[in-house]
Every structure is written in C-alpha cells, then in structure tokens.
Amino acid sequence: MAKQKIALSVNGKKIEASVEPRTLLVHFLREELNLTGTHIGCETSHCGACTVDLNGMSVKSCTVLAVQADGGDLKTVEGLAAGGKLHPLQEGFMQEHGLQCGFCTPGMLMRGYRMLQENPNPSDEDIRWGLSGNLCRCTGYQNIVKSVQYAADKIRKEGAPKP
Amino acid sequence: MTDVIVAPSKEREAGLAGIGSHRKRKEDPRLIQGKGQFLDDLKLPGTVFGDFVRSPHAHAKIKAIRADKAKAVPGIIAVLTAEDLKPLNLHWMPTLAGDRQAVLAHEKVHFQNQEVAFVVGEDRYAVADAIQLVEVDYEALPVVIDPKKAMAPNAPTLRDDLTGKDNAGQGPRRHPNHIFNWSVGDKAATDKAFAGAAVTVKEDIAYQRVFPCPLETCGCVASMDPVRGELTLYGTFQAPHVVRTVVSLIAGLPEHKIHVIAQDIGGGFGGKVGAYPGYICSAVASIVIGRPVKWVESRMDNLSTTAFARDYHMTGELAADKDGKIRALRVYVLADHGAFNAHAQPTKWPAGLFSIVTGSYDIGAAHVAVDGVFTNKAPGGVAYRCSFRVTEASYLIERMVDVLALKLGMDPADLRRKNLIQPEQFPYKSALGWEYDSGVYPAALEKALKAVDYKGLRQEQAEKRKRGELMGIGLAFFTEIVGAGPTRNCDILGIGMFDSCEIRVHPTGSIIARLGTKSTGQGHETTYAQIIASELGIPSDDIMIEEGNTDTAPYGLGTYGSRSTPVAGAACAQAARTIREKAKKIAAHMMEVSETDLEWDVDRFQIKGVPQKTVTMKQIAMAAYSNVPAGMQHGLEATNYYDPPNFTYPFGAYICVVDVDRFTGETKVRRFYALDDCGTRINPMIIEGQVHGGLTEAFAIAMGQEIVYDETGNVLGASLMDYFVPTSVETPVWETDFTVTPSPHHPIGAKGVGESPNVGGVSAFSNAVIDAFAHHGVTHMPMPHTPWRVSEVCHRLGIDK
Ligand code: FES
Numbered sequence: 004m005a006k007q008k009i010a011l012s013v014n015g016k017k018i019e020a021s022v023e024p025r026t027l028l029v030h031f032l033r034e035e036l037n038l039t040g041t042h043i044g045c046e047t048s049h050c051g052a053c054t055v056d057l058n059g060m061s062v063k064s065c066t067v068l069a070v071q072a073d074g075g076d077l078k079t080v081e082g083l084a085a086g087g088k089l090h091p092l093q094e095g096f097m098q099e100h101g102l103q104c105g106f107c108t109p110g111m112l113m114r115g116y117r118m119l120q121e122n123p124n125p126s127d128e129d130i131r132w133g134l135s136g137n138l139c140r141c142t143g144y145q146n147i148v149k150s151v152q153y154a155a156d157k158i159r160k161e162g163a164p165k166p
Numbered sequence: 167m168t169d170v171i172v173a174p175s176k177e178r179e180a181g182l183a184g185i186g187s188h189r190k191r192k193e194d195p196r197l198i199q200g201k202g203q204f205l206d207d208l209k210l211p212g213t214v215f216g217d218f219v220r221s222p223h224a225h226a227k228i229k230a231i232r233a234d235k236a237k238a239v240p241g242i243i244a245v246l247t248a249e250d251l252k253p254l255n256l257h258w259m260p261t262l263a264g265d266r267q268a269v270l271a272h273e274k275v276h277f278q279n280q281e282v283a284f285v286v287g288e289d290r291y292a293v294a295d296a297i298q299l300v301e302v303d304y305e306a307l308p309v310v311i312d313p314k315k316a317m318a319p320n321a322p323t324l325r326d327d328l329t330g331k332d333n334a335g336q337g338p339r340r341h342p343n344h345i346f347n348w349s350v351g352d353k354a355a356t357d358k359a360f361a362g363a364a365v366t367v368k369e370d371i372a373y374q375r376v377f378p379c380p381l382e383t384c385g386c387v388a389s390m391d392p393v394r395g396e397l398t399l400y401g402t403f404q405a406p407h408v409v410r411t412v413v414s415l416i417a418g419l420p421e422h423k424i425h426v427i428a429q430d431i432g433g434g435f436g437g438k439v440g441a442y443p444g445y446i447c448s449a450v451a452s453i454v455i456g457r458p459v460k461w462v463e464s465r466m467d468n469l470s471t472t473a474f475a476r477d478y479h480m481t482g483e484l485a486a487d488k489d490g491k492i493r494a495l496r497v498y499v500l501a502d503h504g505a506f507n508a509h510a511q512p513t514k515w516p517a518g519l520f521s522i523v524t525g526s527y528d529i530g531a532a533h534v535a536v537d538g539v540f541t542n543k544a545p546g547g548v549a550y551r552c553s554f555r556v557t558e559a560s561y562l563i564e565r566m567v568d569v570l571a572l573k574l575g576m577d578p579a580d581l582r583r584k585n586l587i588q589p590e591q592f593p594y595k596s597a598l599g600w601e602y603d604s605g606v607y608p609a610a611l612e613k614a615l616k617a618v619d620y621k622g623l624r625q626e627q628a629e630k631r632k633r634g635e636l637m638g639i640g641l642a643f644f645t646e647i648v649g650a651g652p653t654r655n656c657d658i659l660g661i662g663m664f665d666s667c668e669i670r671v672h673p674t675g676s677i678i679a680r681l682g683t684k685s686t687g688q689g690h691e692t693t694y695a696q697i698i699a700s701e702l703g704i705p706s707d708d709i710m711i712e713e714g715n716t717d718t719a720p721y722g723l724g725t726y727g728s729r730s731t732p733v734a735g736a737a738c739a740q741a742a743r744t745i746r747e748k749a750k751k752i753a754a755h756m757m758e759v760s761e762t763d764l765e766w767d768v769d770r771f772q773i774k775g776v777p778q779k780t781v782t783m784k785q786i787a788m789a790a791y792s793n794v795p796a797g798m799q800h801g802l803e804a805t806n807y808y809d810p811p812n813f814t815y816p817f818g819a820y821i822c823v824v825d826v827d828r829f830t831g832e833t834k835v836r837r838f839y840a841l842d843d844c845g846t847r848i849n850p851m852i853i854e855g856q857v858h859g860g861l862t863e864a865f866a867i868a869m870g871q872e873i874v875y876d877e878t879g880n881v882l883g884a885s886l887m888d889y890f891v892p893t894s895v896e897t898p899v900w901e902t903d904f905t906v907t908p909s910p911h912h913p914i915g916a917k918g919v920g921e922s923p924n925v926g927g928v929s930a931f932s933n934a935v936i937d938a939f940a941h942h943g944v945t946h947m948p949m950p951h952t953p954w955r956v957s958e959v960c961h962r963l964g965i966d967k
C-alpha cells in the first residue's frame with residue numbers, strides 16, 4: 004500500500020514519518036515511535052487504555068488513523084512528567100493507590116490531564132463521568148477518583164505544571 | 167559491635183515499613199510513566215506476528231482448508247494447520263484436568279471461534295488480510311448448547327475422539343457427553359436428616375458463564391534459538407513455572423532449555439493461568455521460521471475463547487428445625503465444561519474446592535454431587551477472582567440461607583446468627599471434611615449489622631413496601647478456603663502446590679528475593695518486601711522482589727486462588743527466619759558471646775539486658791562475607807519451599823442496600839459495606855484496593871456479566887460493547903471495614919484477601935436484589951440482575967403499572 008507522509012508534534016518533539024493510510028495512530032505510536040506507554044485493551048474504542056491528547060482533546064488512539072494526526076499536537080503518557088518532575092496526576096495515582104496492574108493507567112492519566120483543564124474543580128461525580136470512557140478492571144475506580152482529586156487540589160494550590 | 171544510643175524500637179520498626187505499613191507501591195513509578203513492560207511492549211529484533219483463522223461454526227466437520235491465497239499476501243510467511251502440527255504430535259495438547267484440547271482444530275471444530283489455522287507474517291495488518299483469505303470448507307453438525315440436554319439419550323456426540331474411552335480425565339463417564347461424576351459427604355446421614363426435618367427448602371440456582379476479562383488480553387512472544395536449541399517464551403502467565411513444565415512435556419524440549427518469562431501483566435483474575443493454543447502455535451512457528459513470533463489476542467477472541475468461569479447449574483436443599491437450626495445441606499451441580507475438560511483446578515478436585523459449600527454455618531450433615539458435561543462452547547472453568555469454585559459454593563449457601571429465611575418467616579440476619587460456627591468450635595471440622603483454621607464470626611456479623619444500622623434499614627424497608635416501593639437488603643457471611651495448598655490435597659500434574667522464596671542478603675545489607683508466584687497487579691514487589699523487612703530488620707526500600715523469570719526464580723505454582731500470601735508469603739517469612747538463625751550465630755561470633763545470650767530487637771541482636779551492646783543486621787550482612795565463625799559457610803541466603811499445613815479461611819460480612827425501580831427494573835446500589843477478616847494485614851492500603859477491585863468485579867457479575875450463546879452456538883456479544891464491564895459511573899462507592907483473626911498455622915498469621923470481595927460480593931448483591939421482592943414471595947431470580955430481567959419480574963408480578 005502506498006505510504007503517506009505525515010508531520011506532527013509528539014510530546015513537544017517534531018516527528019516526520021511515512022505511514023500506510025490505514026495505520027492506526029496507536030500502532031504508529033507503539034510500533035514506529037516506540038512509545039509503548041499507550042496501551043491497547045480492545046481496539047474497538049471501548050476501554051480507553053489507548054487514550055492520548057490530540058490538539059487539546061482526549062482521543063482513543065485505536066480509533067484514529069495516524070494520517071488524521073498529521074499536523075497535530077500530540078501528548079502521550081511519556082510526555083506527562085516535565086522538567087524531571089512527575090505531573091500532579093502521576094503523583095496522585097501513586098499517593099492514593101490509583102493503580103494496580105497499571106494497564107489502564109496511562110489512559111486514565113491522559114484523560115485526567117485533559118479533564119482537569121476542562122474542569123479544574125471537579126466533584127467526585129464529575130470525575131466519574133469524566134473518566135467514564137476509560138475502563139479499569141482492578142481498582143474499582145474509588146482510588147482513581149481520589150487520585151484525580153489529589154491532583155486537582157495540588158494544581159489549585161501550586162498552579163498547573165509547565166509543559 | 168556498636169556501643170551507642172540506639173533509637174527506640176518503635177521508631178526503628180516504623181522506619182522498616184514492614185508488616186502493617188501503608189507503604190506506597192514499588193511498582194508505581196514505572197507504571198505511571200508509561201515504562202511498564204507489558205507483553206506487547208516487547209520488541210525482539212526480527213519479530214513476526216501470528217494470529218488465528220477461527221471457526222464460524224460451533225460444531226462442524228472440517229472438509230478442506232485452502233491457504234494459497236492467504237500465502238500470496240505480501241509479507242505472509244506461513245499458514246499452519248492441524249496437518250502441520252500432526253507430525254510433531256502437537257495438534258492436540260493435554261489439559262490440566264486429564265483430557266486433551268485441540269491446538270488447531272483437527273477434522274472437527276467444537277465451538278465457535280475455535281482456532282483452525284495460524285497465520286504468520288511480517289506485520290499485523292498483513293496477517294489480518296491473510297486471515298480473511300484462508301478458505302475452510304465445513305459441514306455443519308448439530309450442536310449442544312444447553313448442558314441440561316447434553317446427556318439426553320439422543321444427544322449428538324460432541325467428542326468423537328473420545329469414543330470408546332470411558333474416562334476423560336476425572337473418572338468414569340456414563341454418556342458420550344459426560345465427563346465425570348464426583349461426590350462428597352455422607353449421603354445416608356444427609357438423607358436421614360432431610361427425612362426427619364420439620365422444614366425443607368429446595369431451589370435451582372444457576373451461576374452463569376462469565377469471563378474474567380482483564381484489561382490486557384493474553385499474549386506471548388516465542389523465540390527459538392536454533393543454534394542453542396533453546397526456547398524463550400515471554401507471556402502473560404500467572405504461573406510461569408507450570409507453563410515451562412507443560413511446554414516441556416508437550417513439545418518434548420528439555421525443561422532446562424526452556425526459559426519462561428512473565429513481565430508486567432495487565433490483570434489476570436484467573437484467565438492467565440492456563441496454556442492456550444496461541445502459546446503452542448507461536449512456539450512451533452518460531453521453531454519452523456527461526457524468528458521470534460508474537461501473538462496477542464484481540465478482545466473479541468479473548469472474550470469468546472479464553473477460559474471462561476462458573477457455568478454451574480446448581481440445585482440446593484436445606485433441612486432445618488422450626489426454629490431455624492439448619493440440620494443438613496444437599497447440593498447437586500451440573501457443570502458445563504464446554505468442548506474440552508480443561509478447567510484449572512488442583513488435579514484431584516474435579517469440582518475444585520466446591521465442598522466449602524457449607525459456608526460459615528455449623529451444619530451437621532451434607533452431601534454434594536457434581537456431573538461435568540461437554541457442550542459446544544469454549545473450554546475453561548477457571549477461578550475468576552476466587553479460589554477454585556469457592557464463589558459458586560458461597561453463592562449457593564448464601565442464597566439458600568435467604569430462601570430458608572423466607573420460608574421460616576425469619577430475618578436473614580437472625581437465621582445466620584443462629585447457625586454461624588461459634589468461636590469456641592475452631593479449629594472447626596466441616597461436614598464435608600475441611601478444618602477451618604480460625605474465625606470469630608458472630609463479632610464480625612454484629613459489627614457489620616451495627617455499622618449499617620440494620621434494624622433501621624429493615625424499618626425503612628417495611629415502610630417503603632407499604633408504599634409499593636422496592637428496597638432490598640442483601641447479606642452475605644462468607645467463608646473462603648484459599649492458599650492452595652497442602653501438597654497432600656493439592657497438585658497440578660502431580661506437582662505439589664507448595665510455593666517458594668529465595669532470599670539473598672548482599673554484603674551491604676540490601677536484599678534480593680525471588681518467588682515462584684507472579685503478580686498481575688496485586689503489588690507483590692511491595693508486600694513481600696514488607697514481610698522480609700519485618701522478619702530481618704532491613705528497610706523494605708532496600709529489598710528488591712523479583713518474580714516471573716523461571717531461570718532465576720525458585721519453582722513455584724504461581725498466583726491465583728489467593729495463594730500468594732498464604733503460601734509464598736509464608737515461604738518468604740520462613741526463608742527470612744532461616745537467615746536470621748544464621749545471622750544470630752554470626753552475631754554471637756562478632757560479639758564473642760554465646761547465642762543464648764542474644765535477643766532479637768527489630769533490626770539487630772542485642773546482649774540480653776544490655777541494650778547498648780548490639781550488632782545490626784546490616785553489620786551482620788557484611789560479616790557474613792568477611793568474618794564468619796570457623797566451619798560456617800560464607801554468604802547469607804536461604805530458600806524455602808513452603809508446603810502449607812492447611813488452607814487458610816478468610817471470612818467476611820457484607821451488606822448491600824439497593825433500590826429497585828419497579829417501572830424500569832433498574833437497580834441502584836445505595837450502599838455497600840464490606841467487612842473483611844483476612845488475618846494479619848500486611849499493607850492496609852493494598853488490601854483496601856483489592857477489596858474495591860473485587861467488589862467491582864462482583865458487582866459486574868451479579869448485575870450484568872454473562873457470556874451468552876444462541877441455540878446454534880453463536881457467541882452473542884463477545885465485545886466490550888455487550889459484555890458488562892462497569893465504568894466509574896455505574897460502580898458504587900465502597901465502604902470497607904475489618905476485623906483481625908490471624909491464621910494460627912501461617913507464620914505471620916495472614917490469610918489472603920484478593921478474592922474475598924468477589925466471593926462475598928456476588929451473594930450480597932444478588933441477595934439484595936431478590937430481597938427487594940421477598941414480600942411478593944419471590945425466592946430466587948437468576949443472575950445477572952439486568953434491568954431487563956428485573957423488569958420482567960416486575961411485570962410478572964403486575965407491579966409495574
Ligand atoms: S484500545 Fe482503544 S479504546 Fe480500547
């Protein structure tokens with residue numbers, strides 16, 4: 004199949020690549036860029052393990068073609084910590100035991116990252132709705148909600164981390 | 167020897183972050199930064215991909231397979247069928263239950279989506295294209311889906327390959343679709359108790375076919391080194407050593423030339439215990455092609471073919487006195503095992519540990535009989551977040567107690583109170599042969615009832631009922647049997663179900679410990695270190711835990727059935743104690759005193775009554791490599807293979823409160839309170855996390871999960887669109903609580919907790935929903951309690967108008 008050229012920014016780095024038009028964004032990230040933090044739990048846009056941030060929106064990268072990300076600004080879990088410091092969400096997940104197997108975690112973190120920008124003062128209920136596109140089989144969500152509250156609180160107190 | 171002011175014991179103890187500490191997890195830093203190493207993250211140079219052509223039929227003859235078009239797809243390297251595996255005798259593989267299972271369907275398919283051919287190519291996309299182009303001619307055969315029809319006289323024979331064999335692994339068969347009959351208990355005594363009973367009840371109680379559905383599917387990378395003749399198998403294995411032994415036996419490779427490695431695993435819940443055709447096909451393909459072969463299951467394949475759980479069709483009967491004292495229990499089970507007898511139980515137990523079915527109650531006589539049958543469904547029978555068939559058993563008895571309470575007009579809490587095993591009866595010998603280790607049941611029940619204001623809830627319910635509203639209160643008082651297990655009871659393929667730990671103390675006083683289990687999210691790297699920290703006085707941060715590499719870890723039976731803490735956790739403590747004994751000898755030598763002059767104090771030995779004369783464990787570690795007593799070997803390490811003297815018996819009291827909308831059938835969980843007693847608590851933060859997760863899985867099972875088949879054997883809804891995995895929105899908020907009754911036979915008194923919430927949770931949810939209809943005389947409603955099913959009950963009762 005003829006390949007197509009794409010150029011995009013991934014975690015602040017300029018990337019140029021040729022991809023088959025049918026290549027899924029998640030495969031491009033994992034196989035071509037070696038960013039294996041973004042996981043695949045279903046490939047049918049149900050589980051959210053593949054959630055990344057594209058142009059200021061949470062997207063499920065198993066349901067986006069790599070060519071659709073052409074010209075885009077993309078952030079994955081690998082780009083969340085900055086300046087040698089964990090993002091408050093990462094810290095929150097660790098402090099509040101928001102993960103067990105950790106397979107859903109990158110997707111949860113990336114969704115949380117966008118959600119807290121959309122709503123910096125979420126109620127527990129808001130967080131539950133905000134994360135409802137991301138499945139977790141291990142934690143029962145209660146500590147994930149706490150983890151996100153931890154981050155919201157920290158961001159309110161100390162400001163959002165510089166990207 | 168130091169002669170200094172020593173910090174108080176309490177302070178030093180806290181510094182260790184040992185048993186009881188809410189220590190943060192060691193696993194987290196890599197997992198929150200996208201640096202976990204899950205199976206699909208592994209990239210060996212030259213890796214190719216494999217995937218399956220699967221059967222659209224549930225039962226059919228394979229007349230021909232044509233793969234030329236598939237092989238012509240650019241990038242396709244090979245297409246394997248049963249004919250290719252046959253010369254290697256690998257087209258079938260033995261199951262853990264003594265039957266055999268097709269690796270690639272040979273002559274016949276036995277369930278929908280069964281593996282028919284394995285396509286290998288340079289990339290996933292080419293393989294997906296080629297799978298579409300493999301042509302298979304089938305001749306459809308009549309199917310058996312309902313297990314109740316499997317043994318009908320005219321039922322079609324499903325397993326022609328077993329024709330003439332009166333044994334499919336677990337005892338004599340009496341019909342071509344029969345697998346085994348297994349019974350336990352005193353039938354005569356039970357029958358007698360029933361004959362003379364004032365009150366009896368009987369109910370058909372089914373536990374539907376469900377699937378563990380971890381977020382990561384199964385997969386492996388097989389890499390054969392043709393020069394060395396060594397096979398490395400990376401995979402999502404809950405029991406890596408068992409996989410190595412099984413692969414060695416199946417493939418005929420010497421076991422020392424097989425390296426099995428399980429890295430980070432994205433949840434297991436029982437689904438990653440067994441050996442699947444994907445593992446065998448990847449290994450064969452790697453041997454044939456000479457390159458690493460990666461196979462990663464799709465979610466659809468995972469839901470429809472990877473080992474299912476439950477599918478138990480039970481009939482329960484209780485006999486009781488008028489005042490509610492239970493005299494006897496009788497249970498019959500029809501177990502649907504699918505197409506092959508491939509369930510994962512300790513080999514001697516065709517129904518696992520189902521005989522824990524007398525539960526938390528003192529019942530004088532009991533009898534259980536189980537028939538296993540074949541149907542045209544995917545094989546399996548794993549313990550989905552439970553110890554071997556314990557969830558089914560606990561559900562049966564907890565449901566039956568409610569059924570009896572209704573018949574007697576007694577409150578379900580009072581009936582439980584009346585029948586609970588009393589503290590002074592421990593160690594308690596059950597009618598079906600188990601010896602319960604410890605428990606203070608009444609205190610746990612009363613604590614739970616008080617916490618939710620049970621009386622108040624019942625009053626509220628009575629008022630609501632007067633107004634026609636539906637409110638349900640569900641109780642469960644479960645007892646689990648976990649920590650399989652004593653090797654006299656438990657083995658897999660003859661290998662005793664011990665587990666193991668090897669600890670090495672380095673000269674600078676840090677530690678590496680390796681175990682035969684494998685975490686799939688339970689946090690072993692964190693908790694095992696806490697046990698060793700408390701035993702050896704080395705801070706848990708200085709202890710590295712390693713699991714999953716069969717070359718380095720001592721042989722172990724893996725992680726499932728809540729066995730890690732009861733068995734490997736005990737091995738951990740015992741190995742540490744061996745080290746401490748040697749350390750004591752070295753300390754005596756260092757201080758030039760006799761061993762009997764020394765006593766242990768948190769992280770050091772001190773001369774009795776002279777607290778300033780001490781040597782610390784760290785100092786001893788260095789001495790172990792530089793200054794040992796004459797005749798002693800250097801080094802400070804120990805390995806322990808722990809054969810538990812008994813199982814452990816965690817228990818708990820759960821209470822669930824629901825409101826049911828009689829117009830829509832929707833159930834809202836208003837409150838869920840879970841009191842667990844898992845003995846000594848190693849890390850309360852992790853325990854609470856395990857309880858939250860287990861309750862959520864219980865909620866999913868009770869309220870929505872089911873793998874459904876239509877009459878022709880089509881799997882309906884094997885996607886996450888249809889199979890219920892609750893999101894954060896549906897999931898209730900959990901209240902957790904605990905009591906502590908240590909296990910008397912476990913070195914640190916711990917019992918294991920991972921599965922309790924699933925075992926107790928399902929009963930509590932189901933009892934709550936059914937209790938909402940108790941005043942309408944409803945004794946049972948089949949799970950899952952979906953709005954549709956509940957609304958049908960409302961409709962039948964005429965209360966939806
Ligand atoms: S892998 Fe994309 S939503 Fe599941």
Ligand code: FES
Binds near residue numbers: 107108140141381433
């Ligand atoms: S932590 Fe395992 S799926 Fe969320």
